[in-house]
Amino acid sequence: MxxxxxxxxxxxxxxxxxxxxxxxxxxxxxxxxxxFPLLLMDCDLGLANLDVLLGIAPENNMQNLLDSxxxxxxxxxxxxxxxxxxxxxxxxxxxxxxMDAELRAMLFRKLTPLFSRYDYLFMDLxxxxxxxxxxxxxxxxxxxVVVTPEPTxxxxxxxxxxxLSTQHGVKDFYVIVNQAEDKKxxxxxxxxxxxxxxxFLGFTPTLLGxxxxxxxxxxxxxxQKPLLKLAPTSPAAQDLFAxxxxxxxxxxxxxxxxxxxxxxxxxxxxxx
Amino acid sequence: MRKTNDDTTAEATSDQRTAIPEDMRDLTxxxxxxxxxxxxxxxxxxxxxxxxxSAPAGLVAITRLFPGMSIEQWxxxxxxxxxxxxxxxxxxxxxxxxxxHLQRALEELAHQSEHDPLTGLVNRRAFERRLHMEAERVExxxxxxxxxxxxxxxxxxxxxxxxxxxGDEVLCGLSGVLEETKRAYDVAARLGGEEFxxxxxxxxxxxxxxxxxxxxxxxxxxxxxxxxxxPFACTFSGGVACLRGNDSLGIAQLMELADQALYxxxxxxxxxxxxxxxxxxxxxxxxxxxHSNEKQFLFSGIE
Numbered sequence: 001m002x003x004x005x006x007x008x009x010x011x012x013x014x015x016x017x018x019x020x021x022x023x024x025x026x027x028x029x030x031x032x033x034x035x036f037p038l039l040l041m042d043c044d045l046g047l048a049n050l051d052v053l054l055g056i057a058p059e060n061n062m063q064n065l066l067d068s069x070x071x072x073x074x075x076x077x078x079x080x081x082x083x084x085x086x087x088x089x090x091x092x093x094x095x096x097x098x099m100d101a102e103l104r105a106m107l108f109r110k111l112t113p114l115f116s117r118y119d120y121l122f123m124d125l126x127x128x129x130x131x132x133x134x135x136x137x138x139x140x141x142x143x144x145v146v147v148t149p150e151p152t153x154x155x156x157x158x159x160x161x162x163x164l165s166t167q168h169g170v171k172d173f174y175v176i177v178n179q180a181e182d183k184k185x186x187x188x189x190x191x192x193x194x195x196x197x198x199x200f201l202g203f204t205p206t207l208l209g210x211x212x213x214x215x216x217x218x219x220x221x222x223x224q225k226p227l228l229k230l231a232p233t234s235p236a237a238q239d240l241f242a243x244x245x246x247x248x249x250x251x252x253x254x255x256x257x258x259x260x261x262x263x264x265x266x267x268x269x270x271x272x
Numbered sequence: 273m274r275k276t277n278d279d280t281t282a283e284a285t286s287d288q289r290t291a292i293p294e295d296m297r298d299l300t301x302x303x304x305x306x307x308x309x310x311x312x313x314x315x316x317x318x319x320x321x322x323x324x325x326s327a328p329a330g331l332v333a334i335t336r337l338f339p340g341m342s343i344e345q346w347x348x349x350x351x352x353x354x355x356x357x358x359x360x361x362x363x364x365x366x367x368x369x370x371x372x373h374l375q376r377a378l379e380e381l382a383h384q385s386e387h388d389p390l391t392g393l394v395n396r397r398a399f400e401r402r403l404h405m406e407a408e409r410v411e412x413x414x415x416x417x418x419x420x421x422x423x424x425x426x427x428x429x430x431x432x433x434x435x436x437x438x439g440d441e442v443l444c445g446l447s448g449v450l451e452e453t454k455r456a457y458d459v460a461a462r463l464g465g466e467e468f469x470x471x472x473x474x475x476x477x478x479x480x481x482x483x484x485x486x487x488x489x490x491x492x493x494x495x496x497x498x499x500x501x502x503p504f505a506c507t508f509s510g511g512v513a514c515l516r517g518n519d520s521l522g523i524a525q526l527m528e529l530a531d532q533a534l535y536x537x538x539x540x541x542x543x544x545x546x547x548x549x550x551x552x553x554x555x556x557x558x559x560x561x562x563h564s565n566e567k568q569f570l571f572s573g574i575e
Contacts, residue, residue: 151570151571154570154571155562155567158562158566158570159560159562162560162562162566163560167559167560192571192573193570196566196569196570199569200566200569
């Protein structure tokens with residue numbers, strides 16, 4: 001069996017509007033600049049937005065895989081030459097949000113030939129605790145849970161982790177605290193979430209790091225450019241870069257485990 | 273007459289389809305239903321005969337008169353609907369008239385046996401047949417169907433106060449509202465006396481309740497003016513019970529549940545719809561639910 005080198009990472013949050021897509025995009029951009037080819041997948045099926053953040057209007061998307069004979073390699077868009085590829089999803093298609101296990105398996109059968117080209121697979125998941133979000137999150141090697149200091153963001157991400165751990169047996173999560181005013185707020189936010197997980201769910205998530213509140217972030221969204229390209233020295237860009245470095249280290253330490261298994265693991269029968 | 277079926281579902285070209293006049297649509301629907309039924313029958317027959325010696329073969333001709341159709345038109349119809357195994361016979365004037373008379377009599381009898389003469393709604397017998405068909409469909413397709421049983425409030429009082437002809441007007445009034453308000457594929461029936469029923473395929477209990485409440489509202493707007501009396505309005509009470517594909521409820525139990533819900537609606541003060549208390553067969557997983565003490569802990573660190 002061919003050895004797998006691709007690390008799959010899902011970015012999730014429970015609550016919408018906490019910066020998931022932007023984080024997935026910029027972490028991906030960091031990897032690309034570091035010389036690691038990656039595929040950024042818009043897995044917010046039905047309400048896709050990454051194309052907007054990238055300032056592109058892709059002709060095809062994952063929906064085409066389900067209703068035509070198209071090859072996944074023809075759907076992927078090259079954002080930057082040399083290994084920054086993007087797989088768009090459809091917007092306004094409610095059927096995709098409610099994908100069942102059979103349809104998911106079909107989608108991933110078609111996507112698998114594409115995956116091996118990359119070092120990283122970033123999956124930007126939708127908000128909510130839909131079966132699609134749960135199944136995708138359970139399948140990846142690494143789960144990045146994005147929270148903001150807002151109480152509703154805390155409860156939503158906690159609820160998501162609770163469902164994933166009780167229903168899918170997933171108990172390892174990396175937390176990213178986004179939009180924190182300062183280090184102190186970042187600490188409080190993470191510690192509250194970690195303490196509740198420890199107390200009620202029986203596991204402690206790991207803090208991957210924080211991203212400071214930075215007015216250049218909305219600016220990069222308006223300009224439809226990755227923050228790390230537009231303002232690489234801004235505070236949030238530096239934080240994102242630090243997170244990317246940590247993920248690379250993680251990739252190194254997980255090397256053995258990844259090599260033995262598939263790109264995505266079948267947890268609780270969600271993937272074939 | 274019908275011979276062996278080789279399952280030819282003819283793909284009709286669009287111009288052949290357009291060759292069928294509008295007024296023959298009903299006939300094609302009827303033919304398709306009959307074809308389906310005969311297909312099921314012949315499948316059941318061959319199941320029964322499997323392994324056995326040759327069964328005594330019956331021979332039956334199924335005849336349906338259709339005035340106003342020429343042999344040429346039938347040919348076009350047979351072509352477009354894959355009815356090649358059906359035989360069409362042209363009738364001369366005298367035999368046609370006699371047979372037509374017979375057919376009319378049959379149609380009238382068939383209608384009478386399935387409909388309530390006063391309101392024109394289907395009667396209990398026909399309703400129960402539809403209910404059985406619907407229950408079978410629900411089981412096959414794992415869908416659901418709701419049954420609503422309605423009973424006009426204080427109907428005896430209406431009869432006593434305003435007289436029986438006026439009572440009949442109220443009964444016809446409700447049947448009119450039912451016909452107007454229901455969806456095309458719902459079935460409205462008069463079960464007897466002042467008791468009516470509505471069969472709502474595909475409806476969930478809450479949806480069924482709101483649909484029947486719409487009927488109740490429309491009925492309440494109706495004012496009956498009977499000779500020598502001031503106009504008055506009537507209400508009814510209703511009980512709703514539902515059948516889901518995965519539950520083991522029988523028709524009799526479904527009727528009983530709807531009747532119980534109706535009784536409760538009457539006891540609660542009439543002029544309302546109650547949903548039967550049925551065991552929820554699908555239970556959701558409570559283990560994933562976030563409880564208030566967990567939220568409390570998230571926000572304050574204290575339980």
